[in-house]
Amino acid sequence: MQKLNRKTIQGIESYPEKVLQFGEGNFLRAFVDWQIDVMNKANLFNGSIVVVQPRGYEKVERLNAQDGLYTLYLQGMKDGKPVKEHTLIQSINRGINLYSDYEKYLELAQNSELRFVFSNTTEAGIAYQETDRLEDRPQKSFPGKLTAFLYHRFQAFNRDNSKGLIIIPCELIEKNGEKLKEIILQYAAAWNLGAEFVQWINDANTFCNSLVDRIVPGFPVDTITEMTEELGYQDDFVVASEQFYNFVIEGPQWIKEEFPTHLAGLDTMFVDDLTPYRTRKVRILNGAHTAMTPVSYLYGLETVAEAVEHPVIGSFIKELIFDEIIPTLDLPAEELASFANDVLDRFRNPYIKHFLMSISLNSISKYTTRDLPSLLEYMNRKKELPGKLVFSLAALIAFYKGKRGAEDINLSDDEDILELFKAQWGTFDGSIESLREIVCAVLGYEKNWGMDLNSVQGLADAVTNYLHEIETKGMKQAARAVLKEKTAR
Numbered sequence: 001m002q003k004l005n006r007k008t009i010q011g012i013e014s015y016p017e018k019v020l021q022f023g024e025g026n027f028l029r030a031f032v033d034w035q036i037d038v039m040n041k042a043n044l045f046n047g048s049i050v051v052v053q054p055r056g057y058e059k060v061e062r063l064n065a066q067d068g069l070y071t072l073y074l075q076g077m078k079d080g081k082p083v084k085e086h087t088l089i090q091s092i093n094r095g096i097n098l099y100s101d102y103e104k105y106l107e108l109a110q111n112s113e114l115r116f117v118f119s120n121t122t123e124a125g126i127a128y129q130e131t132d133r134l135e136d137r138p139q140k141s142f143p144g145k146l147t148a149f150l151y152h153r154f155q156a157f158n159r160d161n162s163k164g165l166i167i168i169p170c171e172l173i174e175k176n177g178e179k180l181k182e183i184i185l186q187y188a189a190a191w192n193l194g195a196e197f198v199q200w201i202n203d204a205n206t207f208c209n210s211l212v213d214r215i216v217p218g219f220p221v222d223t224i225t226e227m228t229e230e231l232g233y234q235d236d237f238v239v240a241s242e243q244f245y246n247f248v249i250e251g252p253q254w255i256k257e258e259f260p261t262h263l264a265g266l267d268t269m270f271v272d273d274l275t276p277y278r279t280r281k282v283r284i285l286n287g288a289h290t291a292m293t294p295v296s297y298l299y300g301l302e303t304v305a306e307a308v309e310h311p312v313i314g315s316f317i318k319e320l321i322f323d324e325i326i327p328t329l330d331l332p333a334e335e336l337a338s339f340a341n342d343v344l345d346r347f348r349n350p351y352i353k354h355f356l357m358s359i360s361l362n363s364i365s366k367y368t369t370r371d372l373p374s375l376l377e378y379m380n381r382k383k384e385l386p387g388k389l390v391f392s393l394a395a396l397i398a399f400y401k402g403k404r405g406a407e408d409i410n411l412s413d414d415e416d417i418l419e420l421f422k423a424q425w426g427t428f429d430g431s432i433e434s435l436r437e438i439v440c441a442v443l444g445y446e447k448n449w450g451m452d453l454n455s456v457q458g459l460a461d462a463v464t465n466y467l468h469e470i471e472t473k474g475m476k477q478a479a480r481a482v483l484k485e486k487t488a489r
């Protein structure tokens with residue numbers, strides 16, 4: 001079988017390099033790079049992407065072996081009909097290995113046609129790293145790397161304001177653009193880059209906050225053999241995604257002239273305030289994902305679709321969304337219900353296997369940003385605890401015991417979180433008192449929750465009771481019981 005690259009596939013277009021992208025991951029390839037490919041194929045953007053890997057370099061080298069080409073499978077409902085299609089994405093021109101080719105990175109900073117920066121470095125990526133220096137090749141952090149790039153550009157073009165960039169981070173954190181800019185200015189101060197550089201960052205560059213939405217399970221492990229036969233080439237970067245997408249960019253309307261998604265029939269939105277879109281998406285879609293994962297996995301299920309279609313777990317998820325998350329949001333009820341129903345349909349997508357284990361990564365911090373605000377707001381509004389949200393917190397603590405029956409669970413989270421759970425579950429003697437101690441220690445881990453959750457009235461007791469039920473009766477019985485309850489015990 002021939003390998004995918006620009007020699008084996010004829011007629012691949014090349015475009016001037018207009019975009020620097022931090023991240024070679026599945027999501028960006030199925031989202032931003034796809035949108036740029038759609039615009040290029042409609043002769044509307046005429047630009048290609050240079051990818052740098054935020055950490056390491058192996059993937060970018062492997063992507064270069066395919067000359068940046070890869071296949072995107074889009075599978076799901078499109079205009080009301082189930083559609084499964086694939087397309088060869090040609091928008092990535094090359095990747096740069098920052099460890100061996102840092103000079104090429106600096107050369108790119110001198111390219112006058114370069115205009116955009118996109119990134120997706122996970123929720124952990126937009127962070128200041130005190131040890132980063134301007135002289136490092138490369139800096140450890142993504143914002144450190146970008147600051148060095150921008151400083152080189154500022155010098156190369158002699159402070160020219162017309163050579164600034166439009167910077168659109170896609171990380172799922174609040175005010176991602178503002179946060180990134182803040183850290184760049186922090187580096188500018190720490191590295192003594194001068195007031196003129198700070199002025200140039202402020203005047204010449206446009207930092208946008210953004211919200212992204214598309215379910216991208218990534219490399220289709222279970223169907224790659226049939227796909228390879230269908231494609232007729234070997235592609236190590238195939239990415240599978242749903243059809244649905246939503247890209248909301250908080251930034252000036254003039255960006256549309258340079259990034260004309262609307263002319264290509266893409267409904268990417270440019271808005272003044274993305275807060276309502278973000279809250280709705282993070283609380284309903286991501287909140288449901290994070291809350292359903294430990295419950296469904298310990299129930300014995302593997303994928304999101306199995307969970308939503310399941311008679312018990314499916315009802316659990318619906319009640320969680322409609323009875324406990326939606327009542328804490330301020331958008332019109334009909335709009336929220338329609339969004340939630342669409343989300344449930346997306347979860348049911350029969351074409352893609354979205355594994356619960358892949359969603360489970362960093363679940364403890366995800367619960368803080370995606371579910372805890374709903375739990376606290378519910379308590380604030382109704383003066384009682386929401387049963388399913390509390391139950392899912394108990395299920396999360398059970399999940400972090402690291403066992404599903406005799407099977408080990410491959411937990412993936414920050415070292416301190418894994419240590420906390422290991423130490424706590426290490427003390428478990430089978431009694432409810434010992435479970436209470438575990439719960440109190442977890443709820444008291446302020447570093448994660450941003451507060452001591454033991455101060456939420458009744459929460460420690462309710463979590464302990466649910467955890468006791470999960471431990472003694474098993475998830476199947478415990479989940480069935482919680483369905484009948486309106487509030488937490």
Ligand SMILES: NC(=O)c1ccc[n+]([C@@H]2O[C@H](COP(=O)([O-])OP(=O)(O)OC[C@H]3O[C@@H](n4cnc5c(N)ncnc54)[C@H](O)[C@@H]3O)[C@@H](O)[C@H]2O)c1
Pocket residue numbers: 022023024025026027028053054055120121122123124125142172212213214215216217218
């Ligand atoms: N896959 C989806 O459905 C989807 C949808 C919307 C948003 N997202 C977000 O995108 C992020 C990446 O998802 P993906 O599916 O592309 O995963 P992936 O594993 O394919 O890619 C992860 C990317 O993040 C980088 N990275 C990982 N840890 C990092 C760190 N500590 N600092 C800097 N960079 C780091 C990796 O180098 C890689 O580029 C996730 O955090 C997720 O929140 C994913």
Ligand SMILES: O=P(O)(O)OC[C@@H](O)[C@@H](O)[C@H](O)[C@H](O)CO
Pocket residue numbers: 172212213214215216285286289290358359361
């Ligand atoms: O990608 P994560 O690990 O941050 O979260 C898992 C899912 O909730 C997430 O990927 C959603 O599928 C996505 O946010 C949909 O746009």
